[in-house]
Amino acid sequence: MAVETDRDPLPGLNTPSPLATVERAAFELRCGRPVFVLDESDRATAVIATEMANEARIQGLIDLADGQLPHIVLTHHRAATLKIRLYTPEFVRIPYPDWLTAGQIRQLADPQYDLADPMRGPFLAERDPIAESVKGSVKLAKIARILPSVLANTVPAIQVGVYPDIVTVNAGDIAAYDTRAAAGLKRVTAAKVPLEGAENAKIIAFRPADGGIEHLAIVIGDPEPPGPALVRIHSECFTGDLIGSLKCDCGEQLKGAIHQIGAEGSGILLYLAQEGRGIGLINKLRAYALQDQGFDTVEANQRLGFEDDERVFLAAAEMLRQLGFSKVRLLTNNPRKVAQLEEFGIEVPERVAHAFESNEHNERYLAVKAEKSGHIL
Secondary structure, three states, rough: OOOOOOOOOOOOOOOOOHHHHHHHHHHHHHOOEEEEOOOOOOOEEEEEEEHHHHHHHHHHHHHHOOOOOOOEEEEEHHHHHHHOOOOOOEEEEEEEOOOOHHHHOOOOOOHOOOOOOOOOOOOOOOOOOOOOHHHHHHHHHHOOOOOOOOEEEEHHHHHHOOOOOOOOHHHHHOOOOOHHHHHHHHEEEEEEEOOEEEEOOOEEEEEEEEOOOOOEEEEEEOOOOOOOEEEEEEOOHHHHHHOOOOOOOOHHHHHHHHHHHHHHHHHEEEEEOOHHOOOHHHHHHHHHHHHHHOOOHHHHHHHHOOOOOOOOOHHHHHHHHHOOEEEEEOOOHHHHHHHHHOOOOOEEEEEEEOOOOOOOOOHHHHHHHHHOOOOOO
């Protein structure tokens, strides 16, 4: 016999945190499903990822807005590649061209087709201000590690409740995602792992409290807080770190840092889940394909619609704080890492050079890092 009660039998389990809600919404975009993005207005934005668009999904988006055609939203970098005038800051909105197929719509976001099918458009961007919910939807695509473009339709906010199966997320929570994920990092576990070049090492895993990707701290020897400890911030690179790609210097930087810290006796290597300068592995491979067409690293990222470097090093600062360090000697050739650590409250009294010889495959890559990204090589 059931017992009646006024209490929620599962308190809190049906109320995901803002961080978890953003993660769920990003997953929905990756799957090609629609998401509602809310801001402070009385309107909501229904979006699907341009990369995942097909005829049925586009029609579904139109049906959500009672027959209204959506807009294609692109970043400035991608729009500039397509020769679209930039009337609005950061992003452009293009009225849906109903003469294009779903495949051609996907091509607007994907530069792999630019040289094979260059005769597209012209497209005229709108001049009206872009809603925060629309801006947030593009960042959500970046969080999902897909191409930074969406198809967006405006609907009354009250209509969101009619579709409880569609994930709803707040634009403000999307904007705060990086900060919340870093601030909520928690130490999960640690284990001794002897490494080549640093046998006295342990790996400490950190995970955001409410979801998100894990980051690792490799502590070598016994560095003494508050520092300055010798520290390397290394963003993961599957191709360079794991399978020995010669297109970058990441593998050499990783192994070189471990050996250098081991030789000095103590220090920390922070291994951050920021593949491809923060754009993800698939998009990095897309950038590689563009480099094969003759574009350099920066140009390739921008043709995809990204900044040349999308990384945020707040997680690194938070991990250092939790390990007890407020001062570091930073092993890097990237002044941006130094600036960000200092911005996030970690003193960097010394930058320690960290460069390796180029090869025939990465010579241009390293030159562009110096010329366009300001690396000291």
